[in-house]
Amino acid sequence: MLTVLIYGAVTSAVLAMLAVGFTLIFGVARILNLAHGAFYAIGAYCAYSFTALLKLPLIVSALLSVAVVAVFGMAMERVLVRPLRRSSLAVLMITLTVALTVEQVLFIAFGSQSKNVPAFVNFPINVHGVSVDGQRLLALAIAVVLIGALWLFIQRTRLGSAILAVSQDPEAAQYMGIPANRIFTIVMGLSAALAGAAGVISGPFLSVRPTMDQTAMITAFSVVIVGGLGSIPGSILAACIIGYSQTIVAFYLNPEWTGTVSLVAILLTLVLRPSGLMGRVVNA
Amino acid sequence: MGKRNTIGAAVLLALFAGLPPLLHNHYLTGVFIVCAIDGIWAASWDFFSGLTGRENFGQALFIGGGAYAAAFLNGNFGLNPWFSIPAGIAVAVVFALLVGFPTLRLKGPYFALATLASAAIMQQVAINLWQYTGGSEGIYGLDTLIESSLGFYYLVLALMVATVVVLGLIARSRWGTIMRAIKGDETACQAAGINVTFYKIASLAVSAAFAGLGGVLFAHYQQAVTPDDFDVFLSISVIIMAYVGGLGTIWGAACGGILLNLMLELMRGLGEYRLWVYYVILMVVLFFMREGFVAPLWRRLRGGNA
Numbered sequence: 001m002l003t004v005l006i007y008g009a010v011t012s013a014v015l016a017m018l019a020v021g022f023t024l025i026f027g028v029a030r031i032l033n034l035a036h037g038a039f040y041a042i043g044a045y046c047a048y049s050f051t052a053l054l055k056l057p058l059i060v061s062a063l064l065s066v067a068v069v070a071v072f073g074m075a076m077e078r079v080l081v082r083p084l085r086r087s088s089l090a091v092l093m094i095t096l097t098v099a100l101t102v103e104q105v106l107f108i109a110f111g112s113q114s115k116n117v118p119a120f121v122n123f124p125i126n127v128h129g130v131s132v133d134g135q136r137l138l139a140l141a142i143a144v145v146l147i148g149a150l151w152l153f154i155q156r157t158r159l160g161s162a163i164l165a166v167s168q169d170p171e172a173a174q175y176m177g178i179p180a181n182r183i184f185t186i187v188m189g190l191s192a193a194l195a196g197a198a199g200v201i202s203g204p205f206l207s208v209r210p211t212m213d214q215t216a217m218i219t220a221f222s223v224v225i226v227g228g229l230g231s232i233p234g235s236i237l238a239a240c241i242i243g244y245s246q247t248i249v250a251f252y253l254n255p256e257w258t259g260t261v262s263l264v265a266i267l268l269t270l271v272l273r274p275s276g277l278m279g280r281v282v283n284a
Numbered sequence: 285m286g287k288r289n290t291i292g293a294a295v296l297l298a299l300f301a302g303l304p305p306l307l308h309n310h311y312l313t314g315v316f317i318v319c320a321i322d323g324i325w326a327a328s329w330d331f332f333s334g335l336t337g338r339e340n341f342g343q344a345l346f347i348g349g350g351a352y353a354a355a356f357l358n359g360n361f362g363l364n365p366w367f368s369i370p371a372g373i374a375v376a377v378v379f380a381l382l383v384g385f386p387t388l389r390l391k392g393p394y395f396a397l398a399t400l401a402s403a404a405i406m407q408q409v410a411i412n413l414w415q416y417t418g419g420s421e422g423i424y425g426l427d428t429l430i431e432s433s434l435g436f437y438y439l440v441l442a443l444m445v446a447t448v449v450v451l452g453l454i455a456r457s458r459w460g461t462i463m464r465a466i467k468g469d470e471t472a473c474q475a476a477g478i479n480v481t482f483y484k485i486a487s488l489a490v491s492a493a494f495a496g497l498g499g500v501l502f503a504h505y506q507q508a509v510t511p512d513d514f515d516v517f518l519s520i521s522v523i524i525m526a527y528v529g530g531l532g533t534i535w536g537a538a539c540g541g542i543l544l545n546l547m548l549e550l551m552r553g554l555g556e557y558r559l560w561v562y563y564v565i566l567m568v569v570l571f572f573m574r575e576g577f578v579a580p581l582w583r584r585l586r587g588g589n590a
Binding site for chain 2: 032080083084087088089090092093094096097098100101104105107108214218221222225229256257259260263264266267270271274
């Protein structure tokens with residue numbers, strides 16, 4: 001029972017990191033970024049390259065990986081997405097091809113076998129009689145800290161207020177002298193950094209392979225849909241619901257069906273309450 | 285129908301009908317068969333999504349539905365393979381109704397996600413219920429529809445032309461006008477007394493029927509089905525084909541399917557870099573040619589207005 005509680009929390013936390021970034025860029029810039037899973041994969045592969053191939057210290061390679069992903073995300077927004085932003089289908093298609101291209105590059109560079117990212121914490125930790133490997137607990141802690149920090153950043157800082165303003169009305173924000181385009185790039189960077197960080201910290205206990213972005217993408221999608229597109233608290237809540245459902249299904253039924261959980265959740269939400277648990281109504 | 289359009293279509297058709305027997309190469313005939321099947325899929329996607337503006341990210345649900353219907357009837361129960369065609373179409377239409385009723389009131393990204401999820405669920409089901417579906421291995425040992433590959437090719441080519449003509453005619457009719465009006469302003473259509481729900485669901489069912497037909501042909505061509513027939517990647521490839529062909533043109537979408545397939549085939553020499561180069565080309569096309577490639581190119585070649 002406690003095992004399920006702890007593992008569920010870890011799964012939920014990683015999911016929340018992915019989903020919060022995804023929902024943030026949608027909420028602010030109305031960009032449905034299908035390359036979000038690719039950010040996650042790049043993060044994990046960077047962590048692998050920096051630690052296993054370049055033998056850099058763990059902390060350095062973790063920070064470097066997150067930075068690489070953030071720069072990649074900002075570059076993608078600036079070069080590829082911005083000129084196409086007026087057509088939502090064009091944005092979907094271009095981010096999709098970015099995701100496919102990244103997958104192929106990873107495949108060519110690293111091959112299709114899964115890679116091992118060294119764990120940051122190598123020893124098991126005993127939590128009330130349940131032994132959990134330290135990396136998972138670290139992932140949980142880092143996820144909570146990062147999401148908390150993002151929340152404070154948005155609610156408390158000047159830049160955060162600018163982001164909120166743009167998300168409510170980009171045009172009005174522009175009149176107030178907020179450079180909406182620059183905000184979009186910054187938010188894409190933040191969103192990518194979060195996804196990259198999720199890849200870095202969960203790399204050690206997941207299989208790092210070129211196709212990892214797909215599952216991540218679909219699960220993040222489902223979390224965001226269940227929580228309501230554009231709502232950060234909604235995605236955190238939904239991440240917990242889906243994270244725990246997946247863990248429960250994996251423990252008590254069959255790990256094979258975990259993938260189905262998130263998909264059924266998407267369909268149920270869309271049929272019963274299309275705007276999600278805490279979403280505002282979006283006019284697409 | 286302008287005169288030049290007719291000539292263009294005739295030349296293209298003559299090329300596709302004449303090339304395989306001239307080349308007389310079993311492998312290349314196979315390539316052309318896959319091209320034509322992709323043409324059917326892309327045209328079927330474009331009919332619904334291109335005209336109504338609701339991007340369906342789960343066309344593979346209908347493709348896989350048709351393919352598995354063929355596999356169950358012919359592969360498992362040994363029925364005559366020709367039964368697969370009506371059965372596959374029927375299954376795809378049922379799927380379209382099941383998915384259409386709850387999801388078609390959704391807009392934009394929500395509809396895209398709902399369709400994506402339904403296809404992915406069916407894929408999972410096909411993998412997990414391995415007792416019936418053969419799991420990730422799928423079902424193999426299907427009969428082919430026509431023994432000679434050239435004969436099969438002409439069947440597929442004829443069905444592709446029929447698909448493009450039928451869907452094109454519907455698109456030009458009152459029905460097609462209503463679909464385009466729904467894309468423009470759904471509320472206004474409703475206010476004008478048009479039964480929007482009926483047209484949306486009926487259009488999705490028509491789109492599904494042709495996708496299912498393509499699925500049946502694909503299953504009998506491969507003589508096997510796998511859960512990949514439901515894959516997100518397949519849905520996405522179909523969308524890319526239609527996009528490159530030119531959204532809302534139907535014939536352009538079919539040409540897009542053929543063109544991308546031939547391109548992928550020509551790049552076989554690039555080995556493992558093939559897909560990478562392919563995606564980069566796609567990215568460039570998407571970026572610089574927002575209206576697609578085939579249909580706008582033809583408009584320019586032909587001159588005059590659309």
